[in-house]
Amino acid sequence: MNDKLVGQPLVRKEDPRLLRGDGRYLDDLGRGALAAAFVRSPVAHARITGIDVDEALDVEGLVAIYTHEDLPGRIAEPLPLLIPHPDLTHPRTPYCLANGEVNHVGEAVVMVVATDRYLAEDVAERIRVTYEDLPPVVGIDQARAGERLVHEDAPGNVAARSVQTNGKGEAHEAIASAPHRLALDLHIERSASMPMEGKGVLAHWDADDRTLRVHSSTQTSTSVRLAVAAKLELPPDRVEVITPDVGGGFGVKIVHPWPEEILVPWAAMTLGRDVKWVEDRREHFTSSAHERAQQQHVEVGFDEAGRLLGLSVEIWHDNGAYVPYGIIVPIVTSTQLLGPYKVGAYRVEFTSLYTNTVIVTPYRGAGRPQGVFAMERTMDAIAEYLGMDRLAVREANLIQPEEMPYDQGLVFQDGRPLIYDSGDYPTMLRMIRDLVGWDGFEAERAAAAAEGRRIGIGIGAYVEGTGMGPYEGAHVKVETTGEVVVSTGLTTQGQGHYTSLAQIAADVLGVGVGDVTVITGDTRRFKYAVGTFASRAIVTSGNAVAIAAAKVAEKAKRIAAAALGDGVAPEDLELVDGRVRRRADPATAIDLRTVAVLSNPLRYAFDEETKAATQFAAATATGEEPGLEATGYYMPERSTYAAGAHGVVVETDPETADIRILRYCVVHDCGVVVNPRIVEGQVHGGVAQGIGGALYERIVYDDAGQLVNASYMDFLIPFATEVPHIQTAHMVTASGLNPLGLKGAGEAGVIPTSAVVASAIEDAEGLAVRRMPISPSELYELRKARQARKEQVSA
Amino acid sequence: MRVTFTVNGRSAEADDVWEGESLLYVLRERVGLPGSKNACEQGECGSCTVYLDDVPVCSCLVAAGQVQDRQVRTVEGLADGDRLDPVQACFIKAGAVQCGFCTPGLLVQAHDLIERNPEPSDPEIREALAGNLCRCTGYEKILDAVREAAAIKAGIA
C-alpha cells in the first residue's frame, strides 16, 4: 500500500518552473498586444466638466481613446453589486469609466489604447480633464458627521446599517446588571493586500469563432467569465477566462469585474486586436482596493472571575467610495469578533460608511483582525481592571471541547448559522502559554529590566470560519499515458494547489504525486467554480478532488474487473502503485493506464496499446461512458471553523520608543493538514502581513483625499529585516463537516497579530494601546500624554 | 538606438530602443526573457534584480543604453542547463516559493550574497535581502534556503 501522501510535507511541484524564471504571469503574455493606459482622477471628489483630447491626437502609435460617452449598452451601466444584502440599503458601484463625477483619487476617467505602454502613457498625459471640485469626505469621523456627502442620495454617507444579536438576552441589560463594566474606543487604520503582482488583463477576440479569450490576474476566473459575458452581452460559452500564474492576491483580486476586466475585452472586440493592460504600482495603490479601517466602541459587563456577561459593540466601517463587494468585511468583523469565547448576551451594530477613497474589500483576514483586536483588547482591559492574569481571563471565557458543536447564535458571511464544528481551545491556549514562555516571563522581565531593557508579552486567540460554499468542483481524468489530470475551476495565487490537490488525488488513485498534473483557473478546462478566497480552496476544492477521484477509482475497478475476467469483482480490487490489483492476490493486476485505454472502446487501433480496446480484442466493461474520468462537486452545508492562538514578546526602547519583536509564536489548528510545509508557509506569510499591519503599514489620506504614501518607499511592507523568526506548533481537530476533515489555513497568520502586539506593548509600557498600527512616534506620544496626566494629577 | 550586450552568456541585440527604456523592459519585451519581474518600476522592491557585470542591480532603474557591451545575467541564467543552482535547489527544499513573483529577484540577490560571503550570518542574510520585498512568505523559509545554499557552496553541507 502506498504511504498516504496527504499529511506529508512534500516539496512543491510548481517550484522548478517558477525558480527558473519560467513562470508565466499576466504581463509575461501577449507580446505585441496593444497596450491600454488610463487617465485617472487626480482629485477625490469632483464633477467632470470637460475632457479635451486634442493635444493627444498626434501622438504616434495612438489607436483609440475612450470616455464614458463611448461605452455602449451595459458597459455604460454601473458595475454589478456582487453581494447584495437586505441591510445594504444604499449600494453604489462605480462605472467602468467615470460618468460625470469622480469619487476618489485614482478612479478611471479615460482609457487610452496605443501600440505600446510607453506611448499609451504619453497619450494619457496629454489628455486634459477639467474638474469642478466637490468637498471630499475623508476618514470615518467626517463620514459619520454626514455634513458632506459622497453620494448625494446616500444620506449620512451610510451604505448599510446592520444589527445582530446572539439570542442570549438583551446585551445592554446584561451589561447594566453586571458586577463590573468597562467601555473601550478602538481604531484600526487602513491597509491593503498589496500583492507583488498588480492586476492585469489581456484580451483576444477571435472574430471567426466569435469567441473572446481573456487572461486575467484574478482570484476567480469563472466569475470573471460570467461578469464579462453579462456586460458584453455575449453567451457565456463564447467567453473563456484563463488565470495564468498569479503573483499573489490576498483578497484584492477576488473583486471583479474590475473596470479594466470589462474595458480591455471590449476594446479588443471593438478594435479586432489583442489588448493588454497591466496595473502599475501607483495604480494599484490608488485604484484597486484597501481594507481594515474601522472605529469601534465596546461596552462589556463581567463578573469577578472575568466572565463576560454582556457585550455590545458598535462598529463604524469605512467602505470607501463604492461597495461592489457588499458588506462582507463588517459582517465578518461582527461575527468573528467572538473568537473562542462565550460572551453572554451579545449585540453588534455596524454602520458601513462612504468616503471619497479607494474601495474597501476583503484583504487577508477580511475583517477578522479588527474583530479580534476588539475582543482581545477587551480581555486585557478586564484583566487590568480585575488585577487578574490576562491568560486566566481568557481561560474563564473559553468554549470547552465538550460544548462542540457550539452555536454562537449569529449569521455568518455565508448566510449560514455561525456554528463552530470542532476545536479544543483550552489545549490551544495551554500550548501557546508554553510556547511563548508565559509562566517564566516575570523572571525574564526582571532580568531585562536589570539591563535597563523594557519587554512585554502579549497573547491572543481567534476562530476563523473557513471553507465556505456554495461549492467547488473538479474533473479528474486518467490519461492513457498514466498521467492523472485534475482540473479545478478555482484559481491559485501561490498557495501550492498544484501540489496539495495532487496529493489528494494521488492518494485516492494509488499513484505518485508526480503522476498528477493539476490545472487551475482555466474555464476551458472547468467552468463551474466560485474562487480562491476566504480560506476556502483546500476545503472545497480538496474535497471535490477527492470525490471526483473516488468516482474514477470506482470506474477503474469496474473496467479492470471486466478485463481481468475470471470472476473478479470490482469490490475485490484496489488501486496501488499505478495498478488496479486484486486485494487477495496482488499479482492479478492491470496497469491503470491500460484501464484508461480500455475505458474508451475503439473502432480503430493506433498502436499496440490501443489494440486492446478494439472490438475483437478482450472484454471491456459494458454500460460505461467512455473515458476514465469523472467530475465531482463538494457543497459544504456551512463553514468549518479553524482556530489559533499567538503569543509575542516585544521590546520597547525607553529612549527612542522603537518597538522590536523578540519572539513570535503561533499555535494553529486547521484540521487535517494536507501539506504541512505549505501550511507553515501560509502561516508565516500571514504573520508577516500581520506584523506589517501592527507596526508599519498604513494607507494615509490627507484632508483633500490625496493618498500620500502610494509607493513601496512610503507604504512600509516589512522586509526580511523586520519579520522575526516565527515559531509554530500545530494541533489537529478534524472537521466533521467534510470527508477529508479539512479546515482552511490561508488567512490564519494575519488575524490576531495586531491584537497580540498591542497587548505586548501595553504590557511593556503599562499604558493602554487602543489604536493600530502603532509607530515609535505614536508610542512616544502615548508616553508623553501619560506623563502629562501624571503631572496634572500631582499638581 | 541599437543596444548590443551579452545576456546569460549569449549575445543579444535590441533595435529601435528608446532612450528612456529600462533594461527591464528590454529584457522582458525585446529579448524574450520575462523572468525578471516588474513590481514597482521604481527601485523599491527588488523583483527585477539582475546581475550587471557581476553586480546586482534593479533592472527597472538601469537605462537600456547603459548595458551596451556589458554582461547581464538574469534568473533564466542561474541554472546550468538542467542543473539548478544550489540557491534554486534550496528554495525548493525549504519551501521558499509561494506565488513566485519576488523569487527571480531574490534568487539573484541571494546568489550574489553567497558568492561574496560564503558563510553569512543571519543578520547578514537579512541585510543582504533587505531590498527585496516578498508579500507571501514572511521570509522565514527564504532565510532557511539561503543558509543551506551557503553551506552547500562552502562545502560544509
Ligand code: FES
Ligand atoms: S521593479 Fe525594479 S525594484 Fe521594483
Ligand code: FES
Ligand atoms: S513568493 Fe509571492 S511575493 Fe514572494
